[in-house]
Amino acid sequence: MPHILIVEDESIIRTALRRLLERNQYEVSEAGSIPEAQERYTLSSFDLIISDLRLPGPPGTELIGLAEGKPVLIMTSYASLRSAVDSMKMGAVDYIAKPFDHDEMLQAVARILRMRAAAAETRPPTESPSADASDQDDIGIIGRCAPMLDLFGKIRKVAPTDSTVLIQGESGTGKELVARALHNLSRRAKAPLISVNCAAIPETLIESELFGHEKGAFTGASAARAGLVEAADGGTLFLDEIGELPLEAQARLLRVLQEGEIRRVGSVQSQKVNVRLIAATHRDLKTLSKTGQFREDLYYRLNVIALRLPALRERGSDVNEIAHAFLARQCSTMGVSTLRFSHDAEQAIRHYSWPGNVRELENAVERAVILSEGPEIPADLLGIDIELEGLDDDGFDDVPGAQAADDAALEPTEDLSLEDYFQHFVLEHQDHMTETELARKLGISRKCLWERRQRLGIPRRKASTV
The missing domain is CATH 1.10.10 (Arc Repressor Mutant, subunit A)
Known part of the structure:
Protein backbone atom coordinates (compact mmCIF):
# COMPACT_ATOMS: atom_id res chain seq x y z
CA MET A 1 0.00 0.00 0.00
CA PRO A 2 1.54 3.37 -1.03
CA HIS A 3 2.47 5.61 1.90
CA ILE A 4 1.69 9.31 1.43
CA LEU A 5 2.67 12.26 3.62
CA ILE A 6 0.44 15.37 3.74
CA VAL A 7 2.08 18.61 4.89
CA GLU A 8 -0.67 21.22 5.33
CA ASP A 9 -1.13 23.78 8.13
CA GLU A 10 -4.88 24.20 7.59
CA SER A 11 -6.40 21.40 9.63
CA ILE A 12 -9.70 21.21 7.76
CA ILE A 13 -7.98 20.55 4.43
CA ARG A 14 -5.40 18.22 5.99
CA THR A 15 -8.07 16.09 7.66
CA ALA A 16 -10.37 16.00 4.63
CA LEU A 17 -7.51 15.04 2.31
CA ARG A 18 -6.25 12.34 4.68
CA ARG A 19 -9.69 10.75 4.87
CA LEU A 20 -10.14 10.98 1.10
CA LEU A 21 -6.86 9.14 0.50
CA GLU A 22 -7.47 6.57 3.22
CA ARG A 23 -10.85 5.73 1.69
CA ASN A 24 -8.99 4.99 -1.53
CA GLN A 25 -6.58 2.49 0.01
CA TYR A 26 -3.59 4.74 0.69
CA GLU A 27 -1.62 4.81 3.96
CA VAL A 28 -1.45 8.42 5.08
CA SER A 29 0.63 10.42 7.58
CA GLU A 30 0.30 14.15 8.18
CA ALA A 31 2.10 17.19 9.54
CA GLY A 32 1.38 20.90 9.85
CA SER A 33 4.81 22.17 8.83
CA ILE A 34 8.15 21.03 7.43
CA PRO A 35 9.96 21.09 10.82
CA GLU A 36 7.17 18.95 12.29
CA ALA A 37 7.39 16.54 9.36
CA GLN A 38 11.18 16.26 9.77
CA GLU A 39 10.87 15.66 13.47
CA ARG A 40 8.22 12.95 13.19
CA TYR A 41 9.13 11.12 9.96
CA THR A 42 11.90 10.04 7.62
CA LEU A 43 10.85 11.94 4.50
CA SER A 44 12.59 9.59 2.07
CA SER A 45 10.48 6.68 3.33
CA PHE A 46 7.28 7.98 1.68
CA ASP A 47 6.11 7.09 -1.82
CA LEU A 48 4.65 10.57 -2.33
CA ILE A 49 4.59 13.86 -0.41
CA ILE A 50 1.67 16.26 -0.88
CA SER A 51 2.44 19.71 0.51
CA ASP A 52 0.88 23.14 0.56
CA LEU A 53 3.09 25.81 -0.99
CA ARG A 54 2.55 28.31 1.83
CA LEU A 55 3.42 26.90 5.24
CA PRO A 56 4.50 28.33 8.59
CA GLY A 57 8.25 28.55 8.29
CA PRO A 58 9.89 27.09 5.16
CA PRO A 59 7.69 26.85 2.04
CA GLY A 60 6.55 23.50 0.65
CA THR A 61 9.18 23.63 -2.11
CA GLU A 62 11.84 22.94 0.55
CA LEU A 63 10.58 19.36 0.62
CA ILE A 64 11.79 18.80 -2.95
CA GLY A 65 15.38 18.70 -1.74
CA LEU A 66 14.65 17.10 1.62
CA ALA A 67 12.70 14.18 0.12
CA GLU A 68 15.83 12.77 -1.60
CA GLY A 69 14.23 12.15 -4.97
CA LYS A 70 10.77 11.15 -3.78
CA PRO A 71 7.95 12.90 -5.74
CA VAL A 72 6.50 16.06 -4.21
CA LEU A 73 3.05 17.29 -5.29
CA ILE A 74 2.55 20.97 -4.46
CA MET A 75 -0.89 22.34 -3.52
CA THR A 76 -1.37 26.01 -4.27
CA SER A 77 -3.96 28.70 -4.88
CA TYR A 78 -4.58 30.43 -8.19
CA ALA A 79 -3.11 33.55 -6.58
CA SER A 80 0.22 31.75 -6.31
CA LEU A 81 0.26 30.35 -9.84
CA ARG A 82 3.64 31.83 -10.71
CA SER A 83 5.16 30.30 -7.57
CA ALA A 84 3.62 26.98 -8.57
CA VAL A 85 5.27 27.15 -11.99
CA ASP A 86 8.55 28.00 -10.29
CA SER A 87 8.13 24.98 -8.02
CA MET A 88 7.90 22.76 -11.10
CA LYS A 89 11.20 24.18 -12.29
CA MET A 90 12.67 23.34 -8.87
CA GLY A 91 11.69 19.70 -9.25
CA ALA A 92 8.13 19.30 -8.01
CA VAL A 93 6.47 16.43 -9.86
CA ASP A 94 3.24 18.42 -10.33
CA TYR A 95 1.03 21.03 -8.71
CA ILE A 96 -2.71 21.24 -8.10
CA ALA A 97 -4.84 24.32 -7.42
CA LYS A 98 -6.99 24.67 -4.30
CA PRO A 99 -9.82 24.07 -3.77
CA PHE A 100 -9.83 20.92 -5.90
CA ASP A 101 -12.30 18.14 -6.62
CA HIS A 102 -11.91 14.64 -5.21
CA ASP A 103 -11.43 13.11 -8.66
CA GLU A 104 -8.83 15.70 -9.62
CA MET A 105 -6.69 14.90 -6.58
CA LEU A 106 -7.11 11.13 -6.86
CA GLN A 107 -6.22 11.16 -10.55
CA ALA A 108 -3.09 13.22 -9.88
CA VAL A 109 -1.96 10.90 -7.07
CA ALA A 110 -2.64 7.74 -9.10
CA ARG A 111 -0.81 9.16 -12.13
CA ILE A 112 2.29 10.13 -10.11
CA LEU A 113 2.49 6.76 -8.37
CA ARG A 114 1.94 4.93 -11.65
CA MET A 115 4.72 6.92 -13.35
CA ARG A 116 7.04 6.21 -10.42
CA ALA A 117 6.30 2.49 -10.56
CA ALA A 118 6.89 2.39 -14.31
CA ALA A 119 10.19 4.26 -13.95
CA ALA A 120 11.32 1.84 -11.25
CA GLU A 121 10.62 -1.13 -13.53
CA THR A 122 12.61 0.27 -16.44
CA ARG A 123 15.50 1.87 -14.54
CA PRO A 124 18.87 0.08 -14.82
CA PRO A 125 20.07 -1.33 -11.47
CA THR A 126 23.01 1.09 -11.33
CA GLU A 127 20.90 4.18 -11.99
CA SER A 128 20.11 6.49 -9.10
CA PRO A 129 16.44 7.38 -8.50
CA SER A 130 17.33 11.05 -8.69
CA ALA A 131 18.60 10.56 -12.23
CA ASP A 132 15.11 10.09 -13.62
CA ALA A 133 14.58 12.19 -16.72
CA SER A 134 11.44 14.25 -17.12
CA ASP A 135 8.56 12.21 -18.50
CA GLN A 136 8.43 14.46 -21.55
CA ASP A 137 12.16 14.62 -22.40
CA ASP A 138 12.26 11.83 -24.97
CA ILE A 139 9.01 12.99 -26.58
CA GLY A 140 10.02 16.60 -27.12
CA ILE A 141 6.56 17.95 -26.23
CA ILE A 142 5.68 19.97 -23.13
CA GLY A 143 2.89 18.38 -21.13
CA ARG A 144 2.16 17.20 -17.59
CA CYS A 145 -1.64 16.88 -17.60
CA ALA A 146 -3.24 13.44 -17.55
CA PRO A 147 -4.35 13.40 -21.25
CA MET A 148 -0.83 14.31 -22.40
CA LEU A 149 0.87 11.75 -20.16
CA ASP A 150 -1.50 9.13 -21.54
CA LEU A 151 -0.61 10.27 -25.08
CA PHE A 152 3.12 10.06 -24.30
CA GLY A 153 2.68 6.47 -23.15
CA LYS A 154 0.91 5.55 -26.39
CA ILE A 155 3.57 7.27 -28.48
CA ARG A 156 6.29 5.18 -26.83
CA LYS A 157 4.35 1.97 -27.51
CA VAL A 158 3.48 2.78 -31.12
CA ALA A 159 6.72 4.46 -32.27
CA PRO A 160 8.91 1.30 -32.58
CA THR A 161 6.36 -0.37 -34.90
CA ASP A 162 5.66 0.31 -38.57
CA SER A 163 1.92 0.65 -37.99
CA THR A 164 0.05 3.47 -39.71
CA VAL A 165 -1.00 6.18 -37.25
CA LEU A 166 -3.86 8.68 -37.50
CA ILE A 167 -3.41 11.76 -35.29
CA GLN A 168 -6.63 13.61 -34.54
CA GLY A 169 -6.95 17.02 -32.97
CA GLU A 170 -8.02 20.60 -33.52
CA SER A 171 -5.97 22.92 -35.71
CA GLY A 172 -2.97 24.33 -33.91
CA THR A 173 -2.64 21.61 -31.27
CA GLY A 174 0.77 20.43 -32.49
CA LYS A 175 -0.03 17.29 -34.48
CA GLU A 176 3.24 17.57 -36.40
CA LEU A 177 5.15 17.45 -33.11
CA VAL A 178 3.48 14.11 -32.35
CA ALA A 179 4.42 12.83 -35.82
CA ARG A 180 8.02 13.92 -35.27
CA ALA A 181 8.12 12.18 -31.88
CA LEU A 182 6.82 8.96 -33.47
CA HIS A 183 9.54 9.18 -36.12
CA ASN A 184 12.37 10.05 -33.73
CA LEU A 185 11.53 7.13 -31.42
CA SER A 186 11.22 4.65 -34.30
CA ARG A 187 13.77 2.45 -36.04
CA ARG A 188 13.52 4.86 -38.98
CA ALA A 189 14.87 7.81 -37.02
CA LYS A 190 18.03 8.08 -39.16
CA ALA A 191 15.98 8.08 -42.37
CA PRO A 192 14.07 11.15 -43.59
CA LEU A 193 10.76 12.42 -42.22
CA ILE A 194 8.89 14.05 -45.09
CA SER A 195 6.04 16.34 -44.01
CA VAL A 196 3.30 17.32 -46.45
CA ASN A 197 0.40 19.69 -45.81
CA CYS A 198 -2.28 18.33 -48.13
CA ALA A 199 -4.34 21.51 -47.82
CA ALA A 200 -1.48 23.70 -49.06
CA ILE A 201 -0.96 21.98 -52.43
CA PRO A 202 -3.32 22.81 -55.34
CA GLU A 203 -5.58 19.90 -56.27
CA THR A 204 -4.17 19.83 -59.82
CA LEU A 205 -0.63 19.30 -58.52
CA ILE A 206 -1.14 17.04 -55.51
CA GLU A 207 -0.73 13.73 -57.35
CA SER A 208 2.43 14.91 -59.10
CA GLU A 209 3.87 16.27 -55.84
CA LEU A 210 3.19 13.07 -53.92
CA PHE A 211 3.87 10.39 -56.51
CA GLY A 212 6.13 12.13 -59.04
CA HIS A 213 5.74 12.31 -62.81
CA GLU A 214 7.44 11.29 -66.02
CA LYS A 215 8.70 13.65 -68.69
CA GLY A 216 5.82 14.85 -70.85
CA ALA A 217 3.14 13.52 -68.49
CA PHE A 218 1.41 16.92 -68.65
CA THR A 219 2.04 20.42 -69.91
CA GLY A 220 5.14 21.81 -68.24
CA ALA A 221 6.57 18.40 -67.27
CA SER A 222 9.85 18.97 -69.07
CA ALA A 223 11.71 16.33 -67.04
CA ALA A 224 10.95 13.29 -64.89
CA ARG A 225 10.64 14.04 -61.22
CA ALA A 226 10.41 11.88 -58.09
CA GLY A 227 7.55 12.55 -55.68
CA LEU A 228 7.52 13.08 -51.93
CA VAL A 229 6.55 9.46 -51.27
CA GLU A 230 9.74 8.33 -53.01
CA ALA A 231 11.70 10.92 -51.04
CA ALA A 232 10.44 9.29 -47.84
CA ASP A 233 11.55 5.80 -48.92
CA GLY A 234 13.02 4.03 -45.89
CA GLY A 235 11.66 6.71 -43.58
CA THR A 236 8.36 8.28 -42.58
CA LEU A 237 5.78 10.19 -44.60
CA PHE A 238 3.62 12.60 -42.61
CA LEU A 239 0.46 13.77 -44.38
CA ASP A 240 -1.07 16.66 -42.46
CA GLU A 241 -4.73 17.58 -43.10
CA ILE A 242 -5.26 14.36 -45.01
CA GLY A 243 -8.99 15.06 -45.05
CA GLU A 244 -8.27 17.61 -47.81
CA LEU A 245 -6.73 15.00 -50.13
CA PRO A 246 -8.68 14.65 -53.42
CA LEU A 247 -10.37 11.28 -54.08
CA GLU A 248 -8.05 10.47 -57.01
CA ALA A 249 -4.99 10.95 -54.84
CA GLN A 250 -6.65 8.92 -52.09
CA ALA A 251 -6.87 5.94 -54.47
CA ARG A 252 -3.14 6.20 -55.23
CA LEU A 253 -2.31 6.49 -51.53
CA LEU A 254 -4.38 3.39 -50.79
CA ARG A 255 -2.20 1.45 -53.23
CA VAL A 256 0.90 2.61 -51.35
CA LEU A 257 -0.54 1.24 -48.11
CA GLN A 258 -1.84 -2.01 -49.61
CA GLU A 259 0.93 -2.93 -52.05
CA GLY A 260 3.89 -0.84 -50.90
CA GLU A 261 4.37 0.59 -54.38
CA ILE A 262 3.76 3.76 -56.38
CA ARG A 263 3.35 4.68 -60.03
CA ARG A 264 4.43 8.10 -61.21
CA VAL A 265 1.97 10.22 -63.15
CA GLY A 266 2.36 9.30 -66.83
CA SER A 267 4.21 6.04 -66.12
CA VAL A 268 3.04 2.50 -66.80
CA GLN A 269 5.46 0.90 -64.38
CA SER A 270 5.23 0.66 -60.61
CA GLN A 271 8.10 0.76 -58.16
CA LYS A 272 8.37 -0.48 -54.61
CA VAL A 273 8.67 1.92 -51.67
CA ASN A 274 9.21 1.25 -47.97
CA VAL A 275 7.40 4.07 -46.20
CA ARG A 276 5.74 4.36 -42.83
CA LEU A 277 2.67 6.61 -43.07
CA ILE A 278 1.50 8.98 -40.34
CA ALA A 279 -1.58 11.07 -41.11
CA ALA A 280 -3.25 13.90 -39.24
CA THR A 281 -6.56 15.71 -39.48
CA HIS A 282 -8.88 18.04 -37.59
CA ARG A 283 -11.87 16.65 -39.48
CA ASP A 284 -14.08 13.64 -38.72
CA LEU A 285 -12.92 11.18 -41.39
CA LYS A 286 -15.49 8.59 -40.41
CA THR A 287 -18.33 11.00 -41.12
CA LEU A 288 -16.66 12.14 -44.34
CA SER A 289 -16.36 8.52 -45.48
CA LYS A 290 -20.07 7.94 -44.92
CA THR A 291 -20.94 10.95 -47.08
CA GLY A 292 -18.56 9.92 -49.87
CA GLN A 293 -16.08 12.76 -49.29
CA PHE A 294 -13.35 10.38 -48.11
CA ARG A 295 -12.68 6.82 -49.20
CA GLU A 296 -13.98 4.42 -46.57
CA ASP A 297 -11.36 1.77 -47.38
CA LEU A 298 -8.58 4.36 -46.96
CA TYR A 299 -10.07 5.53 -43.66
CA TYR A 300 -9.88 2.02 -42.22
CA ARG A 301 -6.33 1.63 -43.55
CA LEU A 302 -5.31 4.85 -41.84
CA ASN A 303 -7.14 4.21 -38.58
CA VAL A 304 -4.91 1.35 -37.42
CA ILE A 305 -3.67 3.38 -34.44
CA ALA A 306 -5.59 6.55 -33.57
CA LEU A 307 -4.00 9.14 -31.28
CA ARG A 308 -6.04 12.10 -30.02
CA LEU A 309 -4.21 15.31 -29.19
CA PRO A 310 -6.22 17.34 -26.62
CA ALA A 311 -7.07 20.99 -27.21
CA LEU A 312 -5.05 23.49 -25.19
CA ARG A 313 -8.11 24.42 -23.10
CA GLU A 314 -8.24 20.78 -21.92
CA ARG A 315 -4.65 20.76 -20.67
CA GLY A 316 -4.94 22.75 -17.43
CA SER A 317 -1.68 24.21 -16.16
CA ASP A 318 0.24 23.02 -19.24
CA VAL A 319 -0.75 26.28 -20.93
CA ASN A 320 1.40 28.39 -18.60
CA GLU A 321 4.40 26.09 -18.94
CA ILE A 322 4.11 26.24 -22.73
CA ALA A 323 3.77 30.03 -22.60
CA HIS A 324 6.99 30.29 -20.56
CA ALA A 325 8.80 28.09 -23.08
CA PHE A 326 7.62 30.31 -25.96
CA LEU A 327 8.64 33.41 -23.99
CA ALA A 328 12.17 32.11 -23.44
CA ARG A 329 12.47 31.16 -27.12
CA GLN A 330 11.26 34.56 -28.34
CA CYS A 331 13.60 36.43 -26.00
CA SER A 332 16.51 34.38 -27.30
CA THR A 333 15.49 34.79 -30.96
CA MET A 334 15.03 38.54 -30.71
CA GLY A 335 18.06 39.08 -28.53
CA VAL A 336 16.14 40.91 -25.83
CA SER A 337 16.77 40.76 -22.11
CA THR A 338 14.77 38.22 -20.16
CA LEU A 339 11.10 39.19 -19.86
CA ARG A 340 8.45 37.85 -17.55
CA PHE A 341 4.66 37.74 -17.54
CA SER A 342 2.77 39.96 -15.11
CA HIS A 343 0.35 38.32 -12.69
CA ASP A 344 -2.59 39.46 -14.84
CA ALA A 345 -0.93 37.99 -17.92
CA GLU A 346 -0.40 34.65 -16.13
CA GLN A 347 -4.07 34.59 -15.16
CA ALA A 348 -5.23 35.56 -18.64
CA ILE A 349 -3.11 32.82 -20.22
CA ARG A 350 -4.46 30.23 -17.80
CA HIS A 351 -8.15 31.11 -18.16
CA TYR A 352 -8.45 32.04 -21.86
CA SER A 353 -9.99 29.28 -23.99
CA TRP A 354 -7.37 29.50 -26.81
CA PRO A 355 -9.57 28.50 -29.77
CA GLY A 356 -6.45 28.56 -31.96
CA ASN A 357 -4.65 26.29 -29.49
CA VAL A 358 -0.85 26.22 -29.22
CA ARG A 359 -0.39 28.13 -32.48
CA GLU A 360 -2.50 31.01 -31.17
CA LEU A 361 -0.60 31.00 -27.87
CA GLU A 362 2.75 31.15 -29.68
CA ASN A 363 1.58 34.08 -31.80
CA ALA A 364 0.26 35.89 -28.72
CA VAL A 365 3.58 35.51 -26.89
CA GLU A 366 5.55 36.65 -29.94
CA ARG A 367 3.33 39.72 -30.24
CA ALA A 368 3.74 40.52 -26.54
CA VAL A 369 7.55 40.24 -26.69
CA ILE A 370 7.72 42.56 -29.72
CA LEU A 371 5.48 45.22 -28.12
CA SER A 372 6.80 44.96 -24.57
CA GLU A 373 8.61 48.03 -23.23
CA GLY A 374 9.66 46.72 -19.83
CA PRO A 375 10.77 43.61 -17.99
CA GLU A 376 7.16 42.63 -17.20
CA ILE A 377 4.61 41.81 -19.91
CA PRO A 378 1.08 43.09 -19.11
CA ALA A 379 -1.97 41.06 -20.11
CA ASP A 380 -3.20 43.55 -22.72
CA LEU A 381 -0.13 42.96 -24.91
CA LEU A 382 -1.23 39.36 -25.45
CA GLY A 383 -4.07 40.64 -27.61
CA ILE A 384 -6.63 38.14 -26.33
CA ASP A 385 -10.26 38.87 -25.51
CA ILE A 386 -10.73 38.04 -21.84
CA GLU A 387 -12.19 39.91 -18.88
CA LEU A 388 -9.48 40.28 -16.24
CA GLU A 389 -11.57 41.63 -13.37
CA GLY A 390 -12.80 38.26 -12.11
CA LEU A 391 -9.35 36.70 -12.44
CA ASP A 392 -7.40 39.17 -10.31
CA ASP A 393 -6.50 37.67 -6.95
CA ASP A 394 -3.11 39.06 -6.05
CA GLY A 395 -1.85 37.28 -2.98
CA PHE A 396 -3.31 37.10 0.52
CA ASP A 397 -3.56 39.97 2.98
CA ASP A 398 -4.62 37.96 5.99
CA VAL A 399 -5.22 39.75 9.28
CA PRO A 400 -2.78 38.50 11.97
CA GLY A 401 -4.45 35.83 14.01
Missing part, protein backbone atom coordinates in the same frame (compact mmCIF):
# COMPACT_ATOMS: atom_id res chain seq x y z
CA ALA A 402 -7.29 35.32 11.53
CA GLN A 403 -5.92 31.98 10.34
CA ALA A 404 -5.91 30.52 13.84
CA ALA A 405 -9.44 31.77 14.41
CA ASP A 406 -10.61 30.25 11.13
CA ASP A 407 -8.99 26.91 11.98
CA ALA A 408 -10.75 26.85 15.32
CA ALA A 409 -14.10 27.73 13.77
CA LEU A 410 -13.69 25.13 11.03
CA GLU A 411 -12.26 22.24 13.03
CA PRO A 412 -14.09 19.28 11.50
CA THR A 413 -16.51 17.39 13.69
CA GLU A 414 -17.40 14.96 10.92
CA ASP A 415 -15.88 13.48 7.79
CA LEU A 416 -15.92 16.62 5.64
CA SER A 417 -15.02 16.31 1.96
CA LEU A 418 -13.18 19.10 0.17
CA GLU A 419 -16.46 20.22 -1.41
CA ASP A 420 -18.07 20.13 2.05
CA TYR A 421 -15.22 22.32 3.29
CA PHE A 422 -15.85 24.88 0.53
CA GLN A 423 -19.58 24.99 1.24
CA HIS A 424 -19.06 25.10 5.01
CA PHE A 425 -16.55 27.94 4.75
CA VAL A 426 -18.70 30.08 2.44
CA LEU A 427 -21.89 29.68 4.47
CA GLU A 428 -19.99 30.32 7.72
CA HIS A 429 -18.28 33.52 6.59
CA GLN A 430 -20.30 35.14 3.81
CA ASP A 431 -22.30 37.27 6.28
CA HIS A 432 -19.20 39.18 7.36
CA MET A 433 -16.87 38.79 4.34
CA THR A 434 -17.16 40.23 0.83
CA GLU A 435 -16.94 38.01 -2.26
CA THR A 436 -13.40 39.25 -2.84
CA GLU A 437 -12.39 38.38 0.74
CA LEU A 438 -13.99 34.93 0.46
CA ALA A 439 -12.17 34.26 -2.82
CA ARG A 440 -8.83 35.36 -1.41
CA LYS A 441 -9.23 33.29 1.73
CA LEU A 442 -10.07 30.21 -0.36
CA GLY A 443 -7.19 30.95 -2.74
CA ILE A 444 -9.36 31.21 -5.86
CA SER A 445 -10.61 33.94 -8.20
CA ARG A 446 -14.00 35.60 -7.85
CA LYS A 447 -14.98 33.97 -11.13
CA CYS A 448 -14.12 30.53 -9.74
CA LEU A 449 -16.04 31.32 -6.54
CA TRP A 450 -19.11 32.25 -8.56
CA GLU A 451 -18.84 29.07 -10.69
CA ARG A 452 -18.59 26.86 -7.59
CA ARG A 453 -21.56 28.62 -6.01
CA GLN A 454 -23.59 27.79 -9.12
CA ARG A 455 -22.44 24.17 -9.22
CA LEU A 456 -23.02 23.52 -5.52
CA GLY A 457 -26.20 25.59 -5.26
CA ILE A 458 -24.86 27.98 -2.60
CA PRO A 459 -26.84 31.25 -2.74
CA ARG A 460 -25.15 34.60 -2.16
CA ARG A 461 -26.17 36.43 1.02
CA LYS A 462 -28.90 38.98 0.53
CA ALA A 463 -28.22 42.57 1.48
CA SER A 464 -29.97 43.47 4.73
CA THR A 465 -32.75 46.02 4.57
CA VAL A 466 -33.72 48.51 7.21
